[in-house]
Structures are given as C-alpha cells and as structure tokens.
Amino acid sequence: MLYKEIYRLKRVDNNDFPAIKELFWKVFKKKVTLNYLQNKYNTSYVGVNYICSIAYCDEIPVAFYGAVPQKFKNTDREIYVAHACDSYTLPNHQRKGLHNALATFAYEIMKENDMKYVYAFHSENTHRSTKKLGWKEHERLQRFHIKVNTLPIGKVLNKLRRNHFYDVFFKQKVSLEAIEKLNAEHKEKYQIQFTNDFIDYKNSFKSHHCVELEGCVFWLKIQAIAHVGKFYAPSAEALQKAIKKLKRKAFFLGITEFLFQVDADSTMAKQLQTITQPKESWLVGYLDFDPEIDLKDFIFTYSDLDTF
Incomplete structure (x- = not known):
C-alpha cells in the first residue's frame, strides 16, 4: 500500500x-x-x-x-x-x-x-x-435534558473560561461513601469502577464536582450546562426530590440545563424516565478481540467518555 x-x-x-x-x-x-x-x-x-x-x-x-x-x-x-x-x-x-x-x-x-x-x-x-x-453495533445511550429557566450565566462563564467559579458552590472531593454509592448499581455487569485514582485521572484534565442531596450522589462537570457523568439514587422519589434541589441551585448559578446520558438498560434510565422522556444519544460501536465478550453484560455511562 x-x-x-x-x-x-x-x-x-x-x-x-x-x-x-x-x-x-x-x-x-x-x-x-x-x-x-x-x-x-x-x-x-x-x-x-x-x-x-x-x-x-x-x-x-x-x-x-x-x-x-x-x-x-x-x-x-x-x-x-x-x-x-x-x-x-x-x-x-x-x-x-x-x-x-x-x-x-x-x-x-x-x-x-x-x-x-x-x-x-x-x-x-x-x-x-x-x-x-x-466494527459492530451495540445499543444507543439515552439522553435526558432537564431545563432550568434562568439567566444563562453558565454559558458566559464557559466562554470566558471561568468554570472554576463553581468550585465555591460544589464539592470537588468525592467521599468514600459517595464512591461506594456510585458503584452500587448493577454489580453483576461490567462497568468502570469509581475509585480515587479514576477521579484523580479525570480531574487532571477536566474539572468535576460531586453533589450529594436526598441520599443521592451526582458526579458532574459544568461547561455552559451541567453534564452528569453518573449518579446514584436510592429510589425514583429520592431522585425527584434531589433534582428539585439541584434546579434551585442551578437557578441562582445561571445553569440552564442538566444533561444526563445513560445506558438504556440501567437503573439510572428507569429513574430518569419518571421525570422526563429520553431522546436517542450516541450509538455504541465496538470491535471485539475476545469472542467470549458480550456487550449485553456491560453498562456504559457518560463518564466513560474521554472528554468527560
């Protein structure tokens, strides 16, 4: 060639x-x-x-x-x-x-x-x-948009590269208890485990925050809007209460939207469907080197994405 x-x-x-x-x-x-x-x-x-x-x-x-x-x-x-x-x-x-x-x-x-x-x-x-x-095709992730009717201050801060403003309001350190909750669901499925090493790696090139409300944990980054990489909620009701409080915080901070992108087969998707309807997101494509591997045994999340 x-x-x-x-x-x-x-x-x-x-x-x-x-x-x-x-x-x-x-x-x-x-x-x-x-x-x-x-x-x-x-x-x-x-x-x-x-x-x-x-x-x-x-x-x-x-x-x-x-x-x-x-x-x-x-x-x-x-x-x-x-x-x-x-x-x-x-x-x-x-x-x-x-x-x-x-x-x-x-x-x-x-x-x-x-x-x-x-x-x-x-x-x-x-x-x-x-x-x-x-390459082969797996399934599409689902994306959920939760809008906040507020002034788009977040978009302005993002253009000015002032996203560190949110460090004052949201925790960057993830507690051991929060890490355990983020790993709690679908343990029988293959998925990336949240560890201090994984979090430190992600924070080495992007700024992330951990929010804990109503027994729920949200791991997110804020770039114009709030992108939620992964979350844990003990129930749909707890998630609904936590989202209300998150929206209240977002209103005062000028964050106009929360974006979730989750595996369609995950507990996260089922819980979010009680709040808003999903739209189709990325198609997961793959090339397998081991014929015994079946992607039905895997859970993918937004936080797996290289740029998250």
Whole structure:
C-alpha cells in the first residue's frame, strides 16, 4: 500500500505530544494545551499507557489515532477495554488509507496489552469510518435534558473560561461513601469502577464536582450546562426530590440545563424516565478481540467518555 512507502507509523510515546498538539491545531484550528493532551493520555493509573498511533511524513505529523485503556469490572472479574476517542488526518493526506492503517496498528497494540475490545460513542463520521474496519453495533445511550429557566450565566462563564467559579458552590472531593454509592448499581455487569485514582485521572484534565442531596450522589462537570457523568439514587422519589434541589441551585448559578446520558438498560434510565422522556444519544460501536465478550453484560455511562 502507498502509506507504507511514504509514511512512518509508530506507537505514541510522551515525545509525540507536541506533534499531536500541532496536528490538532492544523486540522481543527482549535488550541489545546500540551498539558491537557499529556494528562488525557497518561493512563498509568490503569497500568497501561499509550495505546495510540501516529503517522509522520518526512518527520511532519500528518495523522493520529487516539484511544485510552479503561478497566471494566463486575462482581467476579476485571478486564481491560479500549475507548477509541480521537482520529484526525491533515486534509492533503486523507483518502490514502492512513486512518485504517493507524487504526489497525493501534488494534495490535491493544491486543498485545490484553484489551478485550475497542469501543466508541459514534458520531456520524466515526460510524461511517469504522464500518470498513469490521466494527459492530451495540445499543444507543439515552439522553435526558432537564431545563432550568434562568439567566444563562453558565454559558458566559464557559466562554470566558471561568468554570472554576463553581468550585465555591460544589464539592470537588468525592467521599468514600459517595464512591461506594456510585458503584452500587448493577454489580453483576461490567462497568468502570469509581475509585480515587479514576477521579484523580479525570480531574487532571477536566474539572468535576460531586453533589450529594436526598441520599443521592451526582458526579458532574459544568461547561455552559451541567453534564452528569453518573449518579446514584436510592429510589425514583429520592431522585425527584434531589433534582428539585439541584434546579434551585442551578437557578441562582445561571445553569440552564442538566444533561444526563445513560445506558438504556440501567437503573439510572428507569429513574430518569419518571421525570422526563429520553431522546436517542450516541450509538455504541465496538470491535471485539475476545469472542467470549458480550456487550449485553456491560453498562456504559457518560463518564466513560474521554472528554468527560
């Protein structure tokens, strides 16, 4: 293939992040800090680092395939999976087989590190591109929008990059009791476990908060609106009471919406349906490396997303 003659493909290491930052700017015309990229892909807390691939042409970075390893656990077993989250190529190097080559290269790295499958929350573009790679379809997450009729101060603060304003009003530290509650549901299913290491990793490149009301726990980030990564509620009634109090806080803080994105088969979805009706969210796509793995045995949440 042509890419073998022109391009050098390699596994990402820490020295490649200035190149990834440069590539991100050239493709999207958006700035991202070196610290953000390094922290996002520093997944040493799970015991595996850098399952990504990058392509160079004459020492110029031209394409990147990004994925992060994650640990999923059920009552009996803990396994590694890979979350594919970034893929970008310079325009004049597209349609040359680079994306498929980088993806296939990364899959070999994943297999060497005992990943059971790779998955993604599909956009229209990723859904189309993964079909050529033999990906399968799982199910769609459900999203729930809970609106708050207030002045959109949150959107203004987000544009001004002043989201740390909310640190004064919401806890960033997650208590052991709150962590236990976030892990309480569906223990028979594989899911990412909330631990101090997982929370520290997420907080290394995004700011999150923990809110405890009416016996419920909400783990969220505030960027214009409040995005809820995961929550626990002892009952639908407790959730309804907690949401009322959350909306009251949001009114005074200028947060116009709470967005939940949850697995359709989860207790969270059933409880939220007593408050508002869901809409379809991302389709979960995957490529399995272990034929014994069945995604029906997994629970996915918004907090699994790489950018959450």
